[in-house]
Amino acid sequence: MIDLLPPRQSTMIRAAALYSKNEIPWRDEPDGTHEILVKGQPADADYLYTLAQDWRSPEEPARFSGVFGLKPAADSTPDNISSVTGTLAGELMIDTYGIGALVDTLADTLREFHGDLKAPWDSAPGTFNHHDRAAMDRFHRQMPHLAAKFDHYFKFNNLLDEFNSPAGPIVLFNVDAEVHQDALKKYPLLYDFYRKVVPAVTAKSEILDSHANYWFREAFDHGHIRVMMMIRDGLLTPFNAAMQPAGNSVALNQLTHGSYRTLASGQITSLAMNFGLANIGFATHYRRDADNVTFVNRMDAVPQLIAPPGVHQMMDLIAGDFLRVLATGNGGLNTRLTSRLLPNGTYDFAGGATAQLNYSPTLELLARIGDAVAQEHNDQVRAEERAFFEELFDAFVADYNDARPAIIALDSDRDDRQEKSK
Template sequence: MDSSFHFYVSNRFPCCVTGYHRKVSHTIRRSRPPFRAFRLTFAVAAATAVILITIRPIATFAAPGATAAPPRISTAAKPQRAHTAGFAPDNRTLFAPIAYLAPPGPARASRAITILNRQLDFQRKISFHPKLAPALQDVVDLLPPRQSTMIRAAALYSKPGVPWRAEPDGTHQICVTGRPSDGDYLYRLAPESRSPEEPARFSGVFGLKPAADSTPTSISSVTGTLGGELMLDTYGIGALVDASADALREVHGDLRPPWDSSPGAFNHHDRAALEKFHRQMPHLAAKFDHYLKFNNLLDEFNSTAGPVVLFNVDAEVRQDALKKYPLLYDFYRKVVPAVTAKSAIVDSHGNFWMREAFDHGHIHFTMMIRDGLLTPFNAAMQPAGEGLALNELARGSYRTLASAQVTSLAMNFGLANLGFATDYRRDSGSVTFATRMDAVPQLIAPPGVHEVMDLIAGDFLRGLATGNGGMKVKLSSRLLPNGIYDFSSVTTAQLNYSPTLELLARIGDAIANKHNDQVRAEERAFGEELFDAFVADYNDARPAIVALDLDKDSQPEKSK
């Protein structure tokens, strides 16, 4: 299930939206990434897909207080202490964290099943079966492909034929509504933007406002706004945070010696985790086996503070498995081997909370868990501080840096220093992520070519990072008095006009448009294939989930 609240209605029109008493309030000033969903990939191998999707945006906070000295890791077998119970027992269902999707009270797991059933039905429609009404399709045909919308936004403001809604301040808007329609999710053009009033309804707006120094004949810069609001009768971000915190306890192999002496060795720890995954989620595990080759999954060490699990994925996509999706296969075979990308969430001491990378076809993802808590680690992949209980976090600030590059003709091209700062807030009924770009992206290019590229794209990137305080994204969910959750997201950015970039974008669009619709259809089909496997395992696991209501030791703690 994709709970990222990122909706796209086509390859061109960008529609993104993308009750608890807190136990402890932490103020954190060490690490920070933009809120974005953890993709339905490799974390599922160690836990449950529906829950771990949310770990990526939430589990990136530095622990409060000063960083403790990292304990020394030893390969010698030591008695496991009582706090090893922080990890979930091997016989507990991987779907146990789902119970946290329901408010505390009797029959919580059973109520969570009812809630998740509604969410899964909705998620299938909105994620894999979007449908555009004819009038909206006509507007989409007038807009540039979504991959170049930002670059061409200033020119788009005055494009003839687009049925803009003109606001008094000069803003041009396109408003959209969305609702379920049988097995699809139908988007329509709307005369104005209004908050939805029923569950599973969506309202979105795409707006462009000229800069103060613009004239009717010369629009050199615009402020772009992309916003959306969605009503759900299932759960809010807070419940996903609580479920994610519990899901971290599932991430382990057998927690037994012989312990690993260094990261990256595939041994009995990895096999134990994979065997549990295959036993409890056989349908999804079969899909992973079909599409992925795992070189490593996790490493388990012992320290003076007890067992440490390094969730340390090294996986490769089996290219031939993608042949059933010919356009995706062709893209992966030709383009992906030349691509490298990475992101690292670090604190002020240089310690990591999470790392992910794509390196010429190899997929890497790393995080550390101790006592069932997300734990910082250093460059040597040793614990570097106390763990963090995500469900107890009321506020925090965190940061991430990312880069991506493509190698062509023995030369590297790309972007580095993609930095974002986020403030996280949570109270009894709401969760908010407020993110801004806090660094000017740096171009990666060979000497000589770099100067030319900076002339072409430098002003656009500087405007994106610094204009109007930098690109901003705000995502939130709040519980309304009627028990419905209101999700909202707003992205704003200054988009400077660059005629050279626009020309390059047009060339790229002409190439991409040839197969864009078909590629998007294949992406959705691939996603639904994994989704179906997850749902099959979830349906099989329902008796084990219901049994949690009878097992006092397995019941989620009540909110305090």
């Protein structure tokens, strides 16, 4: 089945054409939907995925259920399936924690994002000084294995800036880092790929509130990896384009509902010309109670093509209709992610994406060309990417294991205090 499906990066483009491929082992629904159902479970040291005949929610920890479905659009005919509604969804049961615990952990971690919180204060962002060194020194003390890996692979031009204000010190977590490219030579395919990406690719994404203030910004700019957020008294704080506080701080672990917008863009430079997409926007609604967390996202703008004059018109003919339908057809591209606590104490994670996908022969041709280029070393490059991130993860685990006795002691002290307070 995997051999019959296109590489994952072009599945959306080819969805309408895939619908009519009878050699794919589709499961047919009465409404014309073609589905592939998958289940997953641990198998010794591996994880085994197999085709399923029907949908069943997981009933044991570490079990997975997934579905990929295509349904003809309302205006399609049996002889002309030019548009489909695509669905990709999955459900996983785990016995550790839900999304709420991850949000709580992030809220606690934000309190550790600071330098020495002492004068002399920064007067402008972007200067590496004693604030940055204090934060780096603490990182090396508390997580020496992970810090050593970061020293090996990354150069930090800036980490954070600290300003004084009437409301107390303000920490602008303002990362400007570059990869030590020579350090990647142990992964030759990843090294070669990254060397080509650095001079050609720029990308950015931002999380904004209803007043167009920023809560989070990240970017990749010709090799510079940038991350930015503002923290005041350990709480996430909105900021404006001048990087000044622009509203009340928020304790993430106390939020029960809210809304924000994500905006992204990316482009690549080739033959002295820029190509890419801008205005990739999603509106997100967040809700949380004692047992459940839900994120609902919907694409709320038509992505804009980036291309030189003349070429832009041709690109719009190739991809414009696909993007417009993706953003507006059948309610627009939407995704949903939830976690809920089950009566047996386990957590059920469920997520999915739905969108209307038009068929574009020209886009499919371009996708085939891209697949042929990417597939040559696809498996090897992905293996090297996994090995690189395993290095970082193993270093994190080593630091966690070293700190675990102290963490358990802190938890025990907290439980004792709570018991005495009762």
